[in-house]
Amino acid sequence: QMQQVESGGGLVQAGGSLRLSCVVSRSIFSINGMGWYRQAPGKERELVAAITRGGTTNYADSVKGRFTISRDSAKNTVYLQMNSLKPDDTADYYCNTILGNMSWGQGTQVTVSS
Numbered sequence: 001q002m003q004q005v006e007s008g009g010g011l012v013q014a015g016g017s018l019r020l021s022c023v024v025s026r027s028i029f030s031i032n033g034m035g036w037y038r039q040a041p042g043k044e045r046e047l048v049a050a051i052t053r054g055g056t057t058n059y060a061d062s063v064k065g066r067f068t069i070s071r072d073s074a075k076n077t078v079y080l081q082m083n084s085l086k087p088d089d090t091a092d093y094y095c096n097t098i099l100g101n102m103s104w105g106q107g108t109q110v111t112v113s114s
Contacts, residue, residue, distance in 0.1 A: 002026050002102045004095050009108030012085055020080040020108055022095035029053065029073045033098035036069060036080045038091035038110075049080055050098050062088070085112045 008020040020036065028034055035050040048060045049069035057069050068081040078095050092107040 002031075002097075004102075004105045006093060006095055006105050006108040009093060009110045011111045011113065014086055014112055014114050016085050016112070017081070017083045018085065018110060020082065020093055020095075020110075022078040022080075022105075024076045024078065024095075026076065027073070028071060028076050028078060031097055034069075034071065034078045035096060035098045035100070036067075036078070037094045037096060037100065038089075039094070039107075040088075040091040043091075045094070045100075047098075047100070051078070052098070082110070085110075087112045087114045 003025040004022050006022045012018055033050055033052040035047050037045050037047050039045040048063050049067050050058045051069045066084045071078045090112050092109050094104055094107040096102050
């Protein structure tokens with residue numbers, strides 16, 4: 001069973017940046033793809049960024065051009081660089097497979113003040 005630990009969240013002003021990290025307990029190279037999800041208060045969890053085994057990236061329209069997903073397979077770590085943050089980006093952020101079919105970690109909280 002895969003486990004993952006997310007970190008890097010915090011409080012930031014609008015326009016600021018944060019870099020999230022997700023350390024995975026198994027080789028991410030063996031996984032078809034990894035994704036970053038977020039869940040804002042009172043809303044459904046949504047996939048905001050994904051990276052396939054081959055390195056192809058995809059983003060939700062709401063974060064395109066501002067967020068960048070990357071990985072370091074040697075460290076079994078997936079990153080999410082978030083720039084030009086907006087108050088609407090406030091949420092708990094989680095990583096999981098692209099299918100979201102593994103257990104969920106604790107997540108890391110991101111709060112963007114206006």
